[in-house]
Amino acid sequence: MKTISINGLYAITPDSDDRDALLRKVEAGLTGGARVIQYRNKTEGAPHLEMAKGIAALCRQFNAVFIVNDDVELALQTDADGVHLGRDDGDIAPARSSLGAGRIIGVSCYGSLARALEAQAAGADYVAFGSMFPSSTKPQAPHAPLSLLTEARQVLQVPIVAIGGITLHNAPQVVDAGADAVAVISAVFDTPDIAQAAQAFSNLF
Numbered sequence: 001m002k003t004i005s006i007n008g009l010y011a012i013t014p015d016s017d018d019r020d021a022l023l024r025k026v027e028a029g030l031t032g033g034a035r036v037i038q039y040r041n042k043t044e045g046a047p048h049l050e051m052a053k054g055i056a057a058l059c060r061q062f063n064a065v066f067i068v069n070d071d072v073e074l075a076l077q078t079d080a081d082g083v084h085l086g087r088d089d090g091d092i093a094p095a096r097s098s099l100g101a102g103r104i105i106g107v108s109c110y111g112s113l114a115r116a117l118e119a120q121a122a123g124a125d126y127v128a129f130g131s132m133f134p135s136s137t138k139p140q141a142p143h144a145p146l147s148l149l150t151e152a153r154q155v156l157q158v159p160i161v162a163i164g165g166i167t168l169h170n171a172p173q174v175v176d177a178g179a180d181a182v183a184v185i186s187a188v189f190d191t192p193d194i195a196q197a198a199q200a201f202s203n204l205f
């Protein structure tokens with residue numbers, strides 16, 4: 001039985017090859033109240049294991065949920081709370097066999113409610129929709145309208161995460177439309193005061 005919940009600020013790490021700098025940023029995000037941290041780092045050759053282990057320890061310290069993007073093996077190696085899978089990251093069933101029932105599997109559903117219903121039926125623990133707004137971090141990401149969150153809320157039982165171009169300015173609309181959590185990279189980590197930005201997002205919940 002999973003008791004871990006996905007809600008509030010879901011902060012996703014920016015690309016980095018500097019372990020200490022990344023850990024300082026994550027600690028600031030947690031200090032500001034991030035409830036979930038996802039280790040997402042597309043930097044080739046970065047010390048992924050060391051970075052993810054450091055973030056796992058920080059999440060334990062702050063009682064936050066730790067999710068690894070894309071990589072089931074890295075999630076297991078770091079005793080993460082779960083993994084996030086997109087359409088190129090493998091199916092839910094083999095991930096579930098590796099991770100067991102107690103860990104979280106989150107699934108990207110882009111702009112598709114049908115994909116979310118399938119993911120829920122296949123055992124996903126949360127679904128993510130987006131990009132809600134244009135994202136400078138991932139400009140080519142497909143778009144999802146705010147109305148999809150409202151529609152999804154009426155038919156899904158699993159928590160709903162919204163991602164993509166979410167800022168302090170537009171986040172209230174995302175929460176009002178039905179998101180349980182907002183997944184944010186640049187508007188948290190690309191700011192002069194990460195803890196303050198994280199706190200402002202957290203205060204929306």
Ligand SMILES: Cc1ncc(COP(=O)(O)OP(=O)(O)O)c(N)n1
Pocket residue numbers: 010012038040069070084085086087088089106108128129161163183
């Ligand atoms: C919470 C959350 N939602 C969506 C994504 C995007 O996943 P994916 O489509 O696999 O793209 P990459 O992040 O791997 O580039 C995510 N990572 N987290």
Ligand SMILES: Cc1ncsc1CCOP(=O)(O)O
Pocket residue numbers: 130131134135136137138141163164165166183184185186187
């Ligand atoms: C990984 C991902 N998937 C869709 S948009 C996105 C990036 C989100 O980053 P930002 O919060 O900086 O727009």
Ligand SMILES: [Mg+2]
Pocket residue numbers: 069070084085086087088089
């Ligand atoms: Mg992915």
